[in-house]
Amino acid sequence: MKRPSSLTLVNLGLFLLLGAGIVHDSRAQSWGDFLKNAASDAARQAVGNNVRQAVTGAVDGAARGLAQPAAPVAQAPVQAAAPAGCPRRKGTPLPIGERPDGFEPAALWPEDTGCPVYSVSDLKFDKARAAKTAFREASKVPCSDCEGGYAFDAWGGRSLVKSGDYSREFPKLLVALEQGKSLGWKGERYDVRISATGAHPIGEMPCRQFHYTLHEKARLVAEYDGMYCEYTRPYIANPSWNEVV
Known part of the structure; x- marks a missing residue:
C-alpha cells in the first residue's frame, strides 16, 4: 500500500482541527501561520527528496555504465599488403621461416x-x-x-x-x-x-x-x-x- 506524503498528512490534520472547532479566535492567526509554514516545509522536503532521488538515480546509472566495459566491435581481418613486386594472394602464407642449422642437404x-x-x-x-x-x-x-x-x-x-x-x-x-x-x-x-x-x-x-x-x-x-x-x-x-x- 502506498504511504501518504508529508504534505497530505499536514493538510489532513488542518482539516480535522478546523472541523472540530477547537481553534480559538485569539490564536487562529498564529496557528494558521504555523500550519501554513508546516505545509510549505513539507512541500519543500517532498520536492527535495524527489530531486535527490532523481540525481542519485542518474549518478548511479552513469556509474554502472562506466563499470560495464563496452562490447567489443567486430572488425574485419586486415590482410597485410604484399611486398613490392609480389603478386597479391588470398589466404595465409606458409610459415617457412629460416633454414635450421641441422637441415641437410x-x-x-x-x-x-x-x-x-x-x-x-x-x-x-x-x-x-x-x-x-x-x-x-x-x-x-x-x-x-x-x-x-x-x-x-x-x-x-x-x-x-x-x-x-x-x-x-x-x-x-x-x-x-x-x-x-x-x-x-x-x-x-x-x-x-x-x-x-x-x-x-x-x-x-x-x-x-x-x-x-x-x-x-x-x-x-x-x-x-x-x-x-x-x-x-x-x-x-x-x-x-x-x-x-
Missing part, C-alpha cells in the same frame, strides 16, 4: 624469393630441380618401341610397385626407409639407388630427404638430392606424401 631448403609463399607449388628449388633434370637426362637410353626413340633408366621405379596406384605406393616405399637405408633398380644401362638421408621439416610441413645416384657399373654417372613432403593437395581431404624435388 642445404640445397633442399626453399630459395628465398622475397615474396610470401601460399602453397607448396610456390616453393622455389631451382638449383635442386636443375640437378634432378640433369640426372634424368644422364639416364637416357635408346628405345626402339617407345615415344621419341629413347627412355630414362631414372624412371624405373615402377618395377618396385607390384600393385596399386604407383603415384601413391612409390612414395610410401621411400618414406618407410630408415635413415641410411636404400632401395633401387637396374635399368637398361644404369643402376639407380635412392638412399634415405634424413627427416627434416620445412616450417610445419613434414619432409624426408633422399640422395639419388646413377651408376654405370662402378662409375658414378650422376647424382642429386630429392625430397618428399606430406601436405594436403587441392581437392584431396587428407594429407599425403608427394615429391617436391
Whole structure:
C-alpha cells in the first residue's frame, strides 16, 4: 500500500482541527501561520527528496555504465599488403621461416624469393630441380618401341610397385626407409639407388630427404638430392606424401 506524503498528512490534520472547532479566535492567526509554514516545509522536503532521488538515480546509472566495459566491435581481418613486386594472394602464407642449422642437404631448403609463399607449388628449388633434370637426362637410353626413340633408366621405379596406384605406393616405399637405408633398380644401362638421408621439416610441413645416384657399373654417372613432403593437395581431404624435388 502506498504511504501518504508529508504534505497530505499536514493538510489532513488542518482539516480535522478546523472541523472540530477547537481553534480559538485569539490564536487562529498564529496557528494558521504555523500550519501554513508546516505545509510549505513539507512541500519543500517532498520536492527535495524527489530531486535527490532523481540525481542519485542518474549518478548511479552513469556509474554502472562506466563499470560495464563496452562490447567489443567486430572488425574485419586486415590482410597485410604484399611486398613490392609480389603478386597479391588470398589466404595465409606458409610459415617457412629460416633454414635450421641441422637441415641437410642445404640445397633442399626453399630459395628465398622475397615474396610470401601460399602453397607448396610456390616453393622455389631451382638449383635442386636443375640437378634432378640433369640426372634424368644422364639416364637416357635408346628405345626402339617407345615415344621419341629413347627412355630414362631414372624412371624405373615402377618395377618396385607390384600393385596399386604407383603415384601413391612409390612414395610410401621411400618414406618407410630408415635413415641410411636404400632401395633401387637396374635399368637398361644404369643402376639407380635412392638412399634415405634424413627427416627434416620445412616450417610445419613434414619432409624426408633422399640422395639419388646413377651408376654405370662402378662409375658414378650422376647424382642429386630429392625430397618428399606430406601436405594436403587441392581437392584431396587428407594429407599425403608427394615429391617436391
